[in-house]
């Protein structure tokens with residue numbers, strides 16, 4: 001029997017053609033095996049080209065993924081390997097694609113990033129959404145010690161080990177929105193490898209839009225598609241993709257779906273750069289850089 005897909009989370013309120021089923025993905029993450037479904041289906045929205053998982057994982061799976069497990073005590077985030085990467089990586093798209101995403105780790109990377117932003121003066125306020133170890137806050141603080149850094153994460157795992165964060169807010173953006181809003185507006189909001197985990201990405205981007213300075217930038221990085229994938233590819237390419245973290249990744253954007261998500265949330269897609277199977281995007285309140 002063909003499963004009924006959930007609606008494309010990017011196209012609520014839009015009439016779209018029938019979504020295309022790409023195939024079934026088995027649950028890969030050991031600590032959620034046996035809690036929810038054994039398999040999830042992957043669908044593609046022909047309207048915005050978002051590729052997304054259906055059904056959504058039940059709450060106990062989400063809790064097991066983000067609340068009752070540790071994410072940052074592995075060698076990739078701690079110890080010699082992280083130090084080596086901090087000192088050596090240079091290319092920011094490589095940094096976006098690396099495992100774990102390294103774009104928040106290097107002060108050099110953040111300096112290069114900040115120079116490219118359409119903000120003439122120094123960044124003075126940063127919000128890191130789904131911050132984990134809050135490396136963007138750390139780098140921004142290092143570049144300019146006057147920067148006010150705010151980090152939000154649903155897990156408290158990393159909150160005690162981020163002295164570079166001025167305000168570490170634990171809980172969902174929805175739940176802690178008023179508290180975070182009292183610290184807004186932010187010139188830079190960062191979501192690194194977060195949007196693919198969100199149950200309702202448009203809703204979260206709308207909140208970010210309300211928190212973003214009129215001349216600020218929302219930075220997003222995320223996995224996109226397996227390298228070489230086309231609409232006629234077999235589901236095997238997804239099963240073998242190293243960024244397949246079923247069921248943690250709920251959707252995969254490309255330029256078109258990122259554009260739709262930005263407009264749905266009252267923002268403009270200012271910049272989109274893809275590298276192999278990941279991308280970075282900058283969103284803002286006005287459609288062109290030159291308006292700054």
Ligand SMILES: [Zn+2]
Pocket residue numbers: 008009010011016045046047048049050
């Ligand atoms: Zn869509």
